Amino acid sequence: MNTKKLAFVGGTAITPFEEIVNSAVVFDQDQIAYVGPRQRFPINERVETVSIQGKFITPGFIDIHIHGGAGSDFMDATRQDFETICRYHAQGGTTGLLATTATDCRASGKFKCTPWKGHKSWGLTLRDLIFRWLNAVAI
Numbered sequence: 001m002n003t004k005k006l007a008f009v010g011g012t013a014i015t016p017f018e019e020i021v022n023s024a025v026v027f028d029q030d031q032i033a034y035v036g037p038r039q040r041f042p043i044n045e046r047v048e049t050v051s052i053q054g055k056f057i058t059p060g061f062i063d064i065h066i067h068g069g070a071g072s073d074f075m076d077a078t079r080q081d082f083e084t085i086c087r088y089h090a091q092g093g094t095t096g097l098l099a100t101t102a103t104d105c106r107a108s109g110k111f112k113c114t115p116w117k118g119h120k121s122w123g124l125t126l127r128d129l130i131f132r133w134l135n136a137v138a139i
Contacts, residue, residue: 003029004048009038011052015059025057060095067100074099 006027013023013035024041026034034041043049068074069088072081082099089097 004046005033007041007043007047007049008052008057009043009049011055011057013057023057058093061093062096063089063094064098065100066094066097074101 008025010022013020013025015035020035020037022038024034024036024038024043025032026041026047066074066085066089068076068081069085072084072088074081074085085099086097
């Protein structure tokens, strides 16, 4: 397979360690292959470039506490709600999230954590269970 790499060049890359002015951020398929000064990465015909001059490029944000968004809640436990929440948070730069919910004391028991085809679950936060456990344990 001979796929092109994709390089965002000329902008300022923000890393956990530094700001790199006139940077190159290069992707090889779905992996980041290079982040660094533009002049150190050779661009050739196998690299598609996108100029981001005057702009910033940063890592995605991972939010570890999300109940919902855009009128949907993970407690609703539907594929449509899951997709609505993910699309809503992606608009603000969130690239990964942990669904946060509480135990459902109602008899419905409808909440389930089942990843749908094309979606990868990173985990689940069950806040109410943690608080109930803490209240039961002498601290």
